[in-house]
Amino acid sequence: MKKTLLAIAVPAALFANAVSAVELYNDEVNTFAVGGHVSAGLTGSEEGDTEVESISPRLNIEATRDLGNGFVADAKAEWSLNMLDGGDNSFTTRLGYLGLTHEAYGRTVVGTQWAPYYDAAGVADLPIAFANDFLYADHGNIGTGRADKMVSYRNGLDFGEAGALSIGLGWQGAHSDTVGSITSYGQRSQVALTYKVMDFSLNYAYNTGNVTFSGKQEDATAQVLSASYGSYGNGLYVAGVYTQNEYVGDFEKTNNYEFLAAYALANSLNFSVNYEEQVDDKLDNAVYSTSAVQVEYNFLSNVIGYAGYQFDLGGDGIYDGTENNIWKFGGRIIF
Numbered sequence: 453m454k455k456t457l458l459a460i461a462v463p464a465a466l467f468a469n470a471v472s473a474v475e476l477y478n479d480e481v482n483t484f485a486v487g488g489h490v491s492a493g494l495t496g497s498e499e500g501d502t503e504v505e506s507i508s509p510r511l512n513i514e515a516t517r518d519l520g521n522g523f524v525a526d527a528k529a530e531w532s533l534n535m536l537d538g539g540d541n542s543f544t545t546r547l548g549y550l551g552l553t554h555e556a557y558g559r560t561v562v563g564t565q566w567a568p569y570y571d572a573a574g575v576a577d578l579p580i581a582f583a584n585d586f587l588y589a590d591h592g593n594i595g596t597g598r599a600d601k602m603v604s605y606r607n608g609l610d611f612g613e614a615g616a617l618s619i620g621l622g623w624q625g626a627h628s629d630t631v632g633s634i635t636s637y638g639q640r641s642q643v644a645l646t647y648k649v650m651d652f653s654l655n656y657a658y659n660t661g662n663v664t665f666s667g668k669q670e671d672a673t674a675q676v677l678s679a680s681y682g683s684y685g686n687g688l689y690v691a692g693v694y695t696q697n698e699y700v701g702d703f704e705k706t707n708n709y710e711f712l713a714a715y716a717l718a719n720s721l722n723f724s725v726n727y728e729e730q731v732d733d734k735l736d737n738a739v740y741s742t743s744a745v746q747v748e749y750n751f752l753s754n755v756i757g758y759a760g761y762q763f764d765l766g767g768d769g770i771y772d773g774t775e776n777n778i779w780k781f782g783g784r785i786i787f
Contacts, residue, residue: 493782568620632702
């Protein structure tokens with residue numbers, strides 16, 4: 453068995469959230485690059501007016517340093533861009549971390565980063581227009597998406613034709629914040645496992661720690677089981693996600709479902725359909741249920757057009773409690 457990190461322990465879900473960067477400096481010891489993307493388009497719905505919208509525009513800088521003996525240090529800072537409104541909040545932090553990587557010893561990251569939990573949960577969070585919502589309910593504090601102030605470690609084992617196993621560990625310290633019914637967070641820890649054979653992957657993650665929920669201390673847990681086949685944007689891709697949360701966001705217990713099927717033609721035209729549902733397990737009713745049909749096309753390697761239509765299938769609603777079908781179309785430039 454041969455240990456590797458870069459090819460095994462860093463799942464493809466992370467690269468789906470990465471964007472290409474332009475390398476501005478490289479002296480074979482140090483590198484420096486700038487990247488990000490900007491998107492703009494129109495969105496409208498049955499219940500609202502049509503308006504201009506931008507989807508997750510961002511700017512990032514990255515630097516690496518070869519430390520010798522197989523160790524590479526890296527740093528990344530990424531900001532959300534407020535493209536459409538003037539004001540003081542033009543930039544807000546998305547990512548900011550320091551990392552240390554060794555092919556055999558693994559990768560350690562300190563700071564605001566994509567959590568190991570997201571390695572398992574993010575396999576269906578890929579289309580531009582409509583993707584996963586429930587993963588981002590208090591994700592910074594709980595650590596289900598971009599985790600704030602986290603220490604993480606990842607490594608993997610390659611079993612050759614028998615597949616590859618990767619493991620991720622994460623820890624966050626105690627702090628106070630008010631999100632919904634939660635007013636403080638204790639120390640949190642998580643573990644994520646991925647087993648991949650050829651184009652198939654099976655993933656599991658568990659995340660736990662105390663929170664103060666409606667004035668009482670509770671154990672807030674999030675666990676996810678997911679599977680995927682293929683590579684998004686390259687032929688057939690199918691992924692499914694099931695999560696079970698307790699005292700996450702503003703709910704005592706929820707069951708969450710996400711399914712994505714996509715097919716990309718050789719000319720990069722990528723068609724997809726997804727389904728997402730969140731169920732309040734305590735009240736035994738759907739918070740929301742949606743399905744979307746979408747298409748994306750690469751006019752150039754760094755210019756993508758997108759369009760999508762999301763059907764509101766019922767539930768108490770994630771917008772204003774009424775059924776509301778939504779459409780979007782626009783373009784994205786990656787730099």
